[in-house]
Amino acid sequence: MTAPLLDVKDLSVRFGQGAGAVEAVRHVSFTIARGETVALVGESGSGKSVTALSVLQLLPYPLASHPNGAIHFDSEDMLQAGPDQLRRIRGNRIAMVFQEPMTSLNPLHTIEQQVNEVLFLHKRLDKAAARARTLELLQLVGLPDAEKRLGAYPHQLSGGQRQRVMIAMALANEPDLLIADEPTTALDVTIQAQILKLLKDLQQKMGMALLLITHDLNIVRKVVDHVCIMTHGEIVEQGPVAQVFGQPQHAYTRKLLAAEPKGTAAVAKIDAPVVMAATDVKVWFPITAGLLRRTIGHIKAVDGVSLSVRAGETLGVVGESGSGKSTLAYALLRLQKCEGSIRFRDTELQGRSWGEMRPLRKEMQIVFQDPFDSLSPRLPVFDIIAEGLAVHGIGQTEAERRAMVAAAMTEVGLDPTTMDRYPHEFSGGQRQRIAIARAIVLKPHFIVLDEPTSALDMSVQAQIVDLLRDLQKKHGLAYLFISHDLRVVRALADRVMVMKDGKVVEENSAQAIFTAPQTDYTKALIAAAFDVAVRHETAVRM
Template sequence: MTADTPLLSVQDLSVAFRQGGRESLAVDRISFDIHRGETLAIVGESGSGKSVSALSVMKLLPYPAASHPSGRILFKGEDLIAADDAAIRKVRGNAVSIIFQEPMTSLNPLHTIGQQVAEPLILHRGLSAEAARAKAVDWLGRVGIADPEGRLDAYPHQLSGGQRQRVMIAMALANEPDLLIADEPTTALDVTVQAQILALLKDLQRELGMAILFITHDLGIVRRFADRVCVMRHGRIVEQGPVVDIFERPQDPYTIALMAAEPRRETRAADPAAPVIMQADDLRVWFPVKRGLLRRTVGHIKAVDGISVAVREGHTLGIVGESGSGKTTLGLALLRLISSEGPIVFMGRPIQGLGFKAMRPNRRQMQVVFQDPYGSLSPRMSVAEIVAEGLAIHHPGLTEEERDARVIAALSDVGLDPETRHRYPHEFSGGQRQRIAIARAMILEPSFVLLDEPTSALDRIVQAQIVDLLRDLQAKRNLTYLFISHDLKVVSALADDIIVMKGGKVVEQGPAERVFKAPENDYTKALFAAAFDLAPVSSERA
């Protein structure tokens, strides 16, 4: 291999999937090269073939349902498509590692964090269990896990989404690979941790000469982090070149639209005297920490520690903060989906302490849209069944025709073709699935909706569409939103008021306009600086 030879060369690659006797192309004759020490980003809309292309490199597609009608994937000169299973096993997790987008489905729920980070070190490096455990502590610390030694015996469900993603990154980097495939590696991370992780990857890239294939929908990260960009649409690369050329002189109409798309803020007169829909005072959610043979409580994780909040009718309250700060825990506590202490009043009625049956009448008025459109929809139910599920509980007297009419109306409201209602979730893109999740929440005509990172898994064009959709639904129905996100650009486009959380506490709150223009708290300033800074990534910056 000469210095000019690419580390990875994808040549005329096609990927087809066979289903029900029919074959359809997901990737259509794409070609690109990556050299040692280089970062190539692949961007594009949901369903464009980005992840399928990356998974092909490690032969992780569901073969034999997937096939390659054309092309070669040369890694260090060896064609990985033609390689046998034994050869591929030597490459996977060793010379080539991957960070997946959704850590909760990628981490084994039955194994501790320490076991999972140590496993590739034992398998590929031959380290003893003790040496691998020590190395795991080192890597968890390097990717920003607080108290890494104490987290070794934790299970994935005991960590926040951002912490789980950092564990995935530690697992991928532990064997110091030649090529790192990063499939949306910062989706679940707040902007300050994003900066830390990207700086860490850059440091390792310089140290190891590692190449990075970076898949993301966050164009801000691409501009700061990548050397070259491939823009994909409908399975094809429509444009590729150096980052500066693509961002400053895009040629393809789709690339131009992608660069121009961004959630926009619209000024509207939210009534400052509107009635309070949701209120909590001194709310606390403490999780016990148990150790020893008898599992005695030795302390508490104070996920939400004495927070008071009030959300007015027709307003959007944005909640931002780093991963593990308690954002989602606060939202779930307000909806009485997890236990908490402190009074909660919904639509003028105290709901803290109400049992399952007593809470049911309130459930129709409070709905939730979750972060992951892939994991929150049942793959065994049609879209019509998913959207109509709440009607069976809260409106049992409706006829089948009446339920179907409401499903059609709900899908139309969120911009989906009602004729597709008998299809299943896997037949839709990520953005379409998120619209289905929104339709499921809206069909019950709620007053209060918890939006937990509803745009984090979506590309930039679809993000802007979803923000516009949520804004339109709010105006039409006078909805009240609790909007949780680490994407401050999306929050600034939608929120009337904002709460900044850190370590389970509120460090700053107030009208969004004021907080974004003149933040007072040092943490808030650092958070905003990381979110809106487009300078190149360097270790000194993080």
């Protein structure tokens, strides 16, 4: 038999020394053959990323150690490899795509400079050849207007576009093994399908192996050959995907497969008051050129969008990355300059000064996509949640504010006795609950939910969706729910608005959108989100 490309045998990873040591990975073994796709699947903290980082020796040594085990890549001993050997392998024969591209890309360098760096280091290309190869790679991963984006900085791209740049960098040297840590978390369903197809095509072309780390079981069903289910640092079940998903043997595997947001949103009352309404909202960003930076055109991020959201209603906003979903939300909250009319509870927001907006701010809140980025690591949870109370002068004493924070934490399912801990001491799902508590402690009427579940495990996603439904029912909250995960949208939204290129291409009830979409674009979104799962479920029943 041919030797595997990657052989991980009896691997353990320990952080710290002595009594306080934590064994994050315990006796993990798996192999990857050339051209094979293997997935490590499990909830946050299960040891997936630690295992993958061990392959490239990217853990914070000497804090991390390997009490036992071995890792061999094409017969090279990775645990014993020296700095020169690792530099030769990293980014060249083994490449990695990290989960959060904004923290992986240098904010001070252009996209061209960052992709070029990989080519200069390993391929020794000159500037012209590197530029041509960079443009080829960006076009390969489907970055729109790739040539115009060469001079852009990471903050000028959407989350999905930044992830494409990361994938282009990883593929630059045609590696033998690509490690992808949640590579499609920030991508909408159609782009997910494109990226996954791209990776499969490149595998066939180059014989590249793929180690995929993900919590999205639908991706695993679509592209993976062999799956390893991890929990508490151990692999509890592994085998071919059809076998593991079709006949799961371990209780934890069955729990993962059953964990999916369920139920449907309660339909808002017809006579419920309109909380947020917008008419013909436009957000155009100028394109400048020349020495005098004259405006030669505009990027129409939001182009004439109108909407309304009633009390107790959830309006889901879906569309590809760069379609204008988040920009629209920021415009509604007056966090982004725009044209058009925006009315909040019969109050026109346009034309109001920053000071005039402040009293209204406590009634309009937002929950961001990544709670680890949106929560200050230097503040305890009490200060994070109570910050809005202090800004708006709510609560006369700290004791009163602690009581309000405790009530908000209890409402979102957190233990109030943990309010003096810091964000890093909580899991991903708990951090998102902290972000929700920060929003509801001010008792708002309208909340923007900007991809609040995309960074979470499927079991935690289901818990957060149930929590949001309960809070909405209890307080009559109006939600603007932005997501690329149509399963979550179907479970939470009673109306759906589909955006493309800054415009609304379709709007209807959630039931009508998901059962009888009218536009080709909406049909493509739904097919990308549900087709694979439907085929798999049919196969299992047969």
